[in-house]
Amino acid sequence: MNIDPVILFFLLGIAAGLLRSELRLPAAVYELVSMILLLSIGMKGGIELARQPLEAMLPQILAVLLLGSLLPFVAFPVLRFVGRLPRADAASIAAHYGSVSVGTYAVGAAWLADQGISFEAQMPLLLVMMEIPAILIGILMARGFRSDLRLSLVAHEVFLGKGVVLLIGGLLIGWIAGPSGIVSIEPLFFDLFKGVLALFLLEMGLITAVQIGGLRHYGVFLVVFGIGMPLLSAVCGALVGVWLGFSEGGVTLLAILAASASYIAVPAAMRVSVPEANPALSLAASLGVTFPFNVLIGIPLYHSLAIRLGA
Amino acid sequence: MNIDPVILFFLLGIAAGLLRSELRLPAAVYELVSMILLLSIGMKGGIELARQPLEAMLPQILAVLLLGSLLPFVAFPVLRFVGRLPRADAASIAAHYGSVSVGTYAVGAAWLADQGISFEAQMPLLLVMMEIPAILIGILMARGFRSDLRLSLVAHEVFLGKGVVLLIGGLLIGWIAGPSGIVSIEPLFFDLFKGVLALFLLEMGLITAVQIGGLRHYGVFLVVFGIGMPLLSAVCGALVGVWLGFSEGGVTLLAILAASASYIAVPAAMRVSVPEANPALSLAASLGVTFPFNVLIGIPLYHSLAIRLGA
Amino acid sequence: MNIDPVILFFLLGIAAGLLRSELRLPAAVYELVSMILLLSIGMKGGIELARQPLEAMLPQILAVLLLGSLLPFVAFPVLRFVGRLPRADAASIAAHYGSVSVGTYAVGAAWLADQGISFEAQMPLLLVMMEIPAILIGILMARGFRSDLRLSLVAHEVFLGKGVVLLIGGLLIGWIAGPSGIVSIEPLFFDLFKGVLALFLLEMGLITAVQIGGLRHYGVFLVVFGIGMPLLSAVCGALVGVWLGFSEGGVTLLAILAASASYIAVPAAMRVSVPEANPALSLAASLGVTFPFNVLIGIPLYHSLAIRLGA
Amino acid sequence: MNENLRKLLTIITEAAVEKLLVKDLEKLGAHGYTITDARGKGSRGVRSSAWEASSNIRVEVVCDEVTAASITRHLQEHYYANFAMILFTADVAVVRPAKF
Amino acid sequence: MNENLRKLLTIITEAAVEKLLVKDLEKLGAHGYTITDARGKGSRGVRSSAWEASSNIRVEVVCDEVTAASITRHLQEHYYANFAMILFTADVAVVRPAKF
Amino acid sequence: MNENLRKLLTIITEAAVEKLLVKDLEKLGAHGYTITDARGKGSRGVRSSAWEASSNIRVEVVCDEVTAASITRHLQEHYYANFAMILFTADVAVVRPAKF
Numbered sequence A, B, C: 001m002n003i004d005p006v007i008l009f010f011l012l013g014i015a016a017g018l019l020r021s022e023l024r025l026p027a028a029v030y031e032l033v034s035m036i037l038l039l040s041i042g043m044k045g046g047i048e049l050a051r052q053p054l055e056a057m058l059p060q061i062l063a064v065l066l067l068g069s070l071l072p073f074v075a076f077p078v079l080r081f082v083g084r085l086p087r088a089d090a091a092s093i094a095a096h097y098g099s100v101s102v103g104t105y106a107v108g109a110a111w112l113a114d115q116g117i118s119f120e121a122q123m124p125l126l127l128v129m130m131e132i133p134a135i136l137i138g139i140l141m142a143r144g145f146r147s148d149l150r151l152s153l154v155a156h157e158v159f160l161g162k163g164v165v166l167l168i169g170g171l172l173i174g175w176i177a178g179p180s181g182i183v184s185i186e187p188l189f190f191d192l193f194k195g196v197l198a199l200f201l202l203e204m205g206l207i208t209a210v211q212i213g214g215l216r217h218y219g220v221f222l223v224v225f226g227i228g229m230p231l232l233s234a235v236c237g238a239l240v241g242v243w244l245g246f247s248e249g250g251v252t253l254l255a256i257l258a259a260s261a262s263y264i265a266v267p268a269a270m271r272v273s274v275p276e277a278n279p280a281l282s283l284a285a286s287l288g289v290t291f292p293f294n295v296l297i298g299i300p301l302y303h304s305l306a307i308r309l310g311a
Numbered sequence D, E, F: 001m002n003e004n005l006r007k008l009l010t011i012i013t014e015a016a017v018e019k020l021l022v023k024d025l026e027k028l029g030a031h032g033y034t035i036t037d038a039r040g041k042g043s044r045g046v047r048s049s050a051w052e053a054s055s056n057i058r059v060e061v062v063c064d065e066v067t068a069a070s071i072t073r074h075l076q077e078h079y080y081a082n083f084a085m086i087l088f089t090a091d092v093a094v095v096r097p098a099k100f
């Protein structure tokens, strides 16, 4: 078997974290590395947008917006009634799993590239679209349409958070500059991509190790949910992909997006909008279980699923 | 029209800033990015120095030293008597506009390269030379030859500030190592240059957005000055370039240098040497008006000026 | 003569430091740069491990472990009885000189590559091996087998320090992924290597300048030791290299490793395990004298030594 | 000297609430604040990662006694239940008391 | 108000001892701590590099008087001789005194 | 205990003056200082960018009452008019009073 080195960086991070090594990325380096990933993914999507008519993608955009809005409705009752979690926690975790993880997407896209499987160029655009609706749904689930909902604050948090701004900003830059315009900045944003992803996953491994430590407190339900939910979501995502007529690679990536759980945009938004939800709980699930599961096991699984579904 | 992506990064920064997004570059990333730019520009100049007799450049160096010393004398009376600014503020702003902006230079050089227009290789050396005299002039304008002038402190601030040390250091390294010696470090300092410039301009956009916010307090005079002064300086710079027998690219770049206003070396030196000058004022002009004006509109303008002057 | 530009960056750092320039790398940048170097060196070694039978290297590993353990026994009596240093200080400095410096190794390997001299691929593995034994020897020299030796803490400090984790982690990643697997992350870790090394040496120059300032207090003995000890160690290292049947490049690098003095892993371990040793003393010697000596003068010297010994 | 006495309020809490908190401080009458990045440990466990979700800020406000009391009350009511947060108050002498 | 009074212990020392120090603080009864990165100068010279070996940390512990005294004693005995370190104590009023 | 009492002077000001300020502090008799990077807001507006021109430092000096007073006076005379700066003083108990 041939393991992608970026996965090995992730495992190195987990091992160093569990062994309580002193290794840690400075905050500034983690931010630089995330910025490059987000801008790069955004620009890749934007470059392709420059090549396609936007209207053709409207149905796809609507489909993933719907997918992202519905997944929390699957997760919430399980969390609330099987897991017996308080309403705020159930809503917050449901939002995490309805939204997407850019890191998981990057690993999945790299895995497909390694296998020589191409995918629809608009995937980064769909990624951006899927990031947002679950956040709004989660907040409504937790708080209802109450008067003190400070909607402008929520919208600000959601649409102007670092991640979304960089993704959409990259998208627009790629779109306006087009494939030939972007050539001069490719060495930083495209050639270094995999190396930067390796550093990012090293830090993700260190963070995951901390979350694994926290899992003990929350019992077996969270682990089962953290594996079961992405499997279910992946099936939903793959079906939507097939229905949209995507290629094998596109179906796989949509399954990966659906299966992934947010750990950047959603936690930040929930902390401010649903503060009574315990962030340790949702991060233990999304980072301690689902992220490593998807990255280490899920991706090839979702690919076989895509093939089985005839994509 | 074909917009350089680095300009799009600048616009993204301005937009994110004006929308009060949470996006910001960590200080360490900003410093890394500036360091690479300064070293790279310095080395590019140094490599070319290795190819040319130094004596041939002495007249050029003298000419730009003079240019940098005289521009403050144009700016000062306008600021003092038309703008009715206090003496210290007028002197400080005059120093900003007599000196140069490395970021503007980098965008200008990239723009010329995009257009396939070559320029004199010694421009980075002239840039370094033009950075300094206006600072000394500005301090003298503000304080006169008073006894408490702590000249050694001023000299230290001017010649040993980060920017000047990296530019001159890069120049010497490029000069000593020569074009073949530098090959091994080109991937970091030259291949990534445009990408690094993009990140730099993203942060410049964020900073500019803050300064634009501050403009309101200082009224229309500062805006007019921030556009009029670079136009005037560009003409002076272009004329000097023509007189020196520079090529079309060289005349354009000298106009750009003259038109640019410092926002790194000069503010730091002024803060210490002319503390009674309000830094918000000079930065609102140089960053809130002149930098975006030059980068978005000025550069092609100065190029047509160079052509019109027969360069 | 053709000076490698990375050496020029080192000299620029020293000059800027001695002139009290404001130039300094942010801590986060220094950490990023070190991380890339350590991972890169580790991966280079690991890739080659993937090509060789491990058993063949066991004698080499044993030889360098022994070399690293014995050098402190040469240094300690000189420091204790000629230099009249307190026991803890003598032990701590001995540990620094028995261990190795990754920065010196990187400059040496780059120098050999520049000269077109190849070397044994397993050198990074031997580097890792040589880093550790002297630390343990040094602690025992200072404290004896006392009951309060908190051995687990020491082991943790030694084996799980940042440097060792990144080197060994890189080694394992390179080993598992193999030469073809690693291709995708080469642009960051291998193509940028020399440029990153240049930034690293710039900061090392700044640090060295501070240490040179500190030398005054400790007199001429430390300077003589800081030059004499690496010369002696280089001879030992070169002899071991010849005895192991290494090539010209391999013998040179082993001499360089032996001659180099640690300034990352050992200071950190000593600070915790032998706190009564004055860190200013050992850093003045290893950074203020030995590092610049090796980097500027030692490396070509050790190469001629290797040739003279018939390698 | 007595007229120069003010309260120094120090709040240590999650980095995620910085924006919110700053808005509230200004609304409650603080004329300024100073923030440094921090890490630490308390009843909600270790908070010390590179990563915003697990990092702290340390906020200082110099203000008069009334403002200090109203900030304290507000934070107790609106933040304490849900956020990692501690708060303490000390007496300090300031130079231009009118400022605070 | 009096029952809300606690001690704020501030320790400024070498970054290299962070792990060790934190362990000791917890053993000595501190319920929490806050750390910020710092630079500075003292009797052991300037400590201000990018570089761990020469950088400082600033550790704050809010605790009762007894714990403060025992931490102070412990640090004097085990750290002062060998490490760059200063320590000072101030009186602070806290909000949930049971926590500290 | 009383002999252990010293002043803790905290200065929050522009990063740009660090070098100057540190020189002055030493000239005025401070035996040491500790600096952390900070951001904040005061009468001169928000100071919180990545960018040196708009960032703050937080400087602490432990010293005796006389030194504290003379530093305060000096800063009032030479810095207050031109720089974003606040300054406050608190009583602290120290361990080796001879040091400060």
Ligand SMILES: Nc1ncnc2c1ncn2[C@@H]1O[C@H](COP(=O)(O)O)[C@@H](O)[C@H]1O
Residues within 6 Å of the ligand: D012, D013, D039, D040, D041, D042, D043, D044, D045, D046, D047, D056, D083, D084, D085, D086, E030, E031, E032, E033, E034, E035, E060, E061, E062, E063, E100
């Ligand atoms: N006793 C303490 N002394 C100093 N800092 C503390 C203490 N307790 C908590 N903290 C800080 O306050 C933050 C939040 O505390 P908590 O809400 O107790 O988790 C922690 O992460 C620490 O940085």
Ligand SMILES: Nc1ncnc2c1ncn2[C@@H]1O[C@H](COP(=O)(O)O)[C@@H](O)[C@H]1O
Residues within 6 Å of the ligand: E012, E013, E039, E040, E041, E042, E043, E044, E045, E046, E047, E056, E083, E084, E085, E086, F030, F031, F032, F033, F034, F035, F060, F061, F062, F063, F100
């Ligand atoms: N008088 C002082 N005021 C504030 N900080 C100090 C003082 N003396 C020492 N420090 C800090 O404590 C650290 C260690 O002090 P020392 O052990 O005296 O070298 C220094 O690096 C400073 O950060």
Ligand SMILES: Nc1ncnc2c1ncn2[C@@H]1O[C@H](COP(=O)(O)O)[C@@H](O)[C@H]1O
Residues within 6 Å of the ligand: D030, D031, D032, D033, D034, D035, D060, D061, D062, D063, D100, F012, F013, F039, F040, F041, F042, F043, F044, F045, F046, F047, F056, F083, F084, F085, F086
């Ligand atoms: N009331 C306050 N409480 C805490 N910090 C303050 C206060 N006022 C000002 N500051 C800090 O001191 C800096 C300079 O203040 P100023 O000169 O008022 O602009 C600000 O940027 C803040 O970091």
Ligand code: NA
Residues within 6 Å of the ligand: A071, A096, A097, A098, A099, A100, A101, A233, A257, A258, A259, A260, A261, A262
């Ligand atoms: Na999902």
Ligand code: NA
Residues within 6 Å of the ligand: B071, B096, B097, B098, B099, B100, B101, B233, B257, B258, B259, B260, B261, B262
């Ligand atoms: Na100019």
Ligand code: NA
Residues within 6 Å of the ligand: C071, C096, C097, C098, C099, C100, C101, C233, C257, C258, C259, C260, C261, C262
């Ligand atoms: Na050695």
